[in-house]
Amino acid sequence: MATYRYSKSQELFRRAAGVIPGGIYGHFSPAPLVPPSAYPFYTARAEGSRFWDVDGNVFIDYMCAYGPMVMGYGAAHVEEAAAAQRRLGDSTTGAAPVMVELAELLVDIMPAADWAFFAKNGADVTNFAVMIARDATGRDKIVMIDGGYHGTAGWMQAPGHHGVSEEDQRHVVRIPWNDVPAFEAVLDQYPGDVAGFIATPYHIPTFADSQMPADGYWEKIQALCRRHNVVLIVDDIRHGFRLDMAGSSAYFGFTPDLTCLCKAMANGYPISALVGCEALKSTAARVFHTGSYWFQAVPMAAARANLVKMGEINAPQVMLTRGALLLDAMVNIARGYGYELKVTGVPSMPYVRITNDESLMLHQDWCAECTRRGAYFTPHHNWFISAAHTDADIQRTLEIVDEAFKAVRAKYGSAFQS
Ligand SMILES: Cc1ncc(COP(=O)(O)O)c(C=O)c1O
Incomplete structure (x- = not known):
């Protein structure tokens, strides 16, 4: 599975740094919430549960604009x-x-x-x-x-x-x-x-x-x-x-x-x-x-x-049920690679963390590997599920989750594994 590159995002960010304090401020700012090289900064368009960045990469969006997207972009x-x-x-x-x-x-x-x-x-x-x-x-x-x-x-x-x-x-x-x-x-x-x-x-x-x-x-x-x-x-x-x-x-x-x-x-x-x-x-x-x-x-x-x-x-129930479906399967996939994925909060806005490395670097890397493959997860903030996330989204996300665990397993070897 090829991973994403973000040259247009990075070029825009360079221009932004000249005219906007911090380039991007607040919770959309890359640091300290995400490692900047692994994430897109600018969205070209969005529809349903997905957004497309300015480099043409598509993401299943688990941040939902940090909460406001609840029924799908452009519902x-x-x-x-x-x-x-x-x-x-x-x-x-x-x-x-x-x-x-x-x-x-x-x-x-x-x-x-x-x-x-x-x-x-x-x-x-x-x-x-x-x-x-x-x-x-x-x-x-x-x-x-x-x-x-x-x-x-x-x-x-x-x-x-x-x-x-x-x-x-x-x-x-x-x-x-x-x-x-x-x-x-x-x-x-x-x-x-x-x-x-x-x-x-x-x-x-x-x-x-x-x-x-x-x-x-x-x-x-x-x-x-x-x-x-x-x-x-x-x-x-x-x-x-x-x-x-x-x-x-x-x-x-x-x-x-x-x-x-x-x-x-x-x-x-x-x-x-x-x-x-x-x-x-x-x-x-x-x-x-x-x-x-x-x-x-x-x-x-x-x-x-x-x-x-x-x-x-009953959208909250839809989101709670879909979230639980996704998260239960993710926890199982993690276990298969020797990692423990801890989920707290409710399944419609879960906080997810790999517990094997307390420094959170492993977790941050894994979120980045998911994002580079099209499942947008941030490592240090709760995620959001919307009522627009489909079964196909969940299926695709689980494939990405599996690939991302494979990638971090290859990178860290047996370090951090339980
Ligand atoms: C729990 C909570 N309270 C208050 C706020 C502030 O809302 P706003 O950024 O729209 O002013 C936020 C924003 O993320 C929040 O999550």
């Missing part, structure tokens, strides 16, 4: 709804009726939603959620999970990151995941000053295994929040609609006060949402938060059509 139900709305208007003076329809839909499908508010990016709504928590309680402190990611504003980033001041972090308290006593200790340490608790439905650190909630974790966190009048915020931006159409809190059986949604809502159209409980509706109405494009109607029409379709086919 007809989304594109038709978007095109119909575009003919009527997109960014206009005055909101479009579809905004009300989308809010009604979210209130309909999500038990934790009595109202909905729309923005563009995930961080727009995690920030709004925190402002609402502070205004509703008259308190300052926000409790979050060590290693949790909620966006790039100063309070969300880890202390010490470039451009983050001590003042940004002054009211943020970080505790370990799954540590209820640590939350109790914070409530004791700052009596009457904790405004909100924010966390993802399960923990998804980069460069580390995903961690599910321990038995009773969310129940206990919810009870503590209610007892101490702390606003419970779930950041469902990455997990949302990949576990359950009713929200990931429904999957885990608890009821947050505020839920942040984004990536899978509109199959790639730019929209995020904050949904919340009745008690916080008037606070949400008085906290000023808006943006130049937050009323764009095309992404709202795309989101509405997409969520309806996802509900019709």
Whole structure:
């Protein structure tokens, strides 16, 4: 099987480095998430579960644009709804009726939603959620999970990151995941000053295994929040609609006060949402938060059509089942070559790691070998499965996985084998 080359990607990257800070910034940046020589940087086009890079290589995409692609690139139900709305208007003076329809839909499908508010990016709504928590309680402190990611504003980033001041972090308290006593200790340490608790439905650190909630974790966190009048915020931006159409809190059986949604809502159209409980509706109405494009109607029409379709086919279940099929087979193939492939998180957004080499170099190499053959896997971030990944995609991926293990086995010999 010939492996891919990326000369046009690399040439574009060289040009980009001259005019764009870092060439490519953020999570699309090659370092530190992928070894640059093994990955394409620029996409020429995309369709269904696949994308084609500027060198003409085709990839079965297991990063799904880092989450937004959920029903396949260019999915007809989304594109038709978007095109119909575009003919009527997109960014206009005055909101479009579809905004009300989308809010009604979210209130309909999500038990934790009595109202909905729309923005563009995930961080727009995690920030709004925190402002609402502070205004509703008259308190300052926000409790979050060590290693949790909620966006790039100063309070969300880890202390010490470039451009983050001590003042940004002054009211943020970080505790370990799954540590209820640590939350109790914070409530004791700052009596009457904790405004909100924010966390993802399960923990998804980069460069580390995903961690599910321990038995009773969310129940206990919810009870503590209610007892101490702390606003419970779930950041469902990455997990949302990949576990359950009713929200990931429904999957885990608890009821947050505020839920942040984004990536899978509109199959790639730019929209995020904050949904919340009745008690916080008037606070949400008085906290000023808006943006130049937050009323764009095309992404709202795309989101509405997409969520309806996802509900019709129970897309989260489709993705969970397909993901499990793929991952179980991959684990078996790995075992045949003497490697252990550890899968954490749910099968629709798994974190996968070869455990034989703790430095993660072997794992990084293996992901690169898969990518060079057409199954796009990144080594240190969770992957995403979409409802557009077909049986044929899975079959082809398993052939690639086998070839890639053969390649790393040839390279490393019996080193690292169990
Ligand atoms: C869990 C989580 N929260 C918040 C964000 C921030 O979203 P955005 O990059 O759209 O601002 C992300 C983005 O990856 C995320 O995964």
